[in-house]
Amino acid sequence: xxxxxxxxxxxxxxxxxxxxxxxxxxxxxxxxxxxxxxxxxxxxxxxxxxxxxxxxxxxxxxxxxxxxxxxxxxxxxxxxxxxxxxxxxxxxxxxxxxxxxxxxxxxxxxxxxxxxxxxxxxxxx
Amino acid sequence: xxxxxxxxxxxxxxxxxxxxxxxxxxxxxxxxxxxxxxxxxxxxxxxxxxxxxxxxxxxxxxxxxxxxxxxxxxxxxxxxxxxxxxxxxxxxxxxxxxxxxxxxxxxx
Numbered sequence: 001x002x003x004x005x006x007x008x009x010x011x012x013x014x015x016x017x018x019x020x021x022x023x024x025x026x027x028x029x030x031x032x033x034x035x036x037x038x039x040x041x042x043x044x045x046x047x048x049x050x051x052x053x054x055x056x057x058x059x060x061x062x063x064x065x066x067x068x069x070x071x072x073x074x075x076x077x078x079x080x081x082x083x084x085x086x087x088x089x090x091x092x093x094x095x096x097x098x099x100x101x102x103x104x105x106x107x108x109x110x111x112x113x114x115x116x117x118x119x120x121x122x123x124x125x
Numbered sequence: 126x127x128x129x130x131x132x133x134x135x136x137x138x139x140x141x142x143x144x145x146x147x148x149x150x151x152x153x154x155x156x157x158x159x160x161x162x163x164x165x166x167x168x169x170x171x172x173x174x175x176x177x178x179x180x181x182x183x184x185x186x187x188x189x190x191x192x193x194x195x196x197x198x199x200x201x202x203x204x205x206x207x208x209x210x211x212x213x214x215x216x217x218x219x220x221x222x223x224x225x226x227x228x229x230x231x232x233x
Contacts, residue, residue, distance in 0.1 A: 035223070045161075045169065045212055047223035059220040062126070100174055102181070110216045110223070111159035111174035113181075118168055 002026040004096055004116035011122045012086050019082040020119050022096030029077035030054040033099040035112060036070065036081045038092040048094075050110075051079060086123045093118040127151050129213055129226035136231045144200040146229045148213035153193045157216045160189055160198045163228075164209045172211075173198060200231075208232055 007021040022034065036048040049060040051070040058070040064083070072079045079096055097112035099105045128151040138144055148158065156176035161169040171180040173189035176196060186201040200207055213226040 037225075044227045045214070045225040047225065050221060050223075061222070095168060097169075100171065100180070103174065105221075106219050108216075109157040109159045109175050109214070110221060111171050111180070111214065112161070112169070113171050113174075115168035115170075 002114045006116040006119045009120040016086050017084045022079040022116050024077045032101050033105045034079045035097050038094045040092040088123050091123050093120050131226040131229045140203050142203050146198040146211055148196040148226050150194045154215040156192050158196050159214045161212045162209050
């Protein structure tokens, strides 16, 4: 079955960087877009970026431009999200999610059909 | 950036009742809208994609409708496990931009 397994919780000081992983299995890794979404404590969902694992092309939300980088390793079917210049406002649960394979993401809502369990990132001095 | 507004923010109902949740976009998103359910301590779960299509395994009591700027998620008869937070989500342009609504809490 399709699985997205994310790396464990991280604690960082302000100004530091963090790199999270999302190991996928159960489907052809290069065929479907992956997105990263975060959720601050008690808050809603916020889109950060999208990557096509096939060619590595990534698009980022305006808010995170210059501070986030999405990459992937096709040999291990793992996606990565690196966020720099952390502040306390980056304390959140970070999710990776796979776009719905039943539709063409570029011609649909690109809904997120499969989600990882989330990685908690805490930024504190 | 397209802003999604959800109403009401909280919906207090009982099992067996009908729930009607609204999501309004600041400009047209065609049918590029999805709905998710999030229970406490869990990752979101896709319910509806492209405004009106139920995702695999989603019970028939969940239905979505709408296009353009106004969308509705209906739960025809609430089950105990349906008490959760519901988010809408839209995608526009390519390269894409995505936004989520602030959520509606359905509680007892």
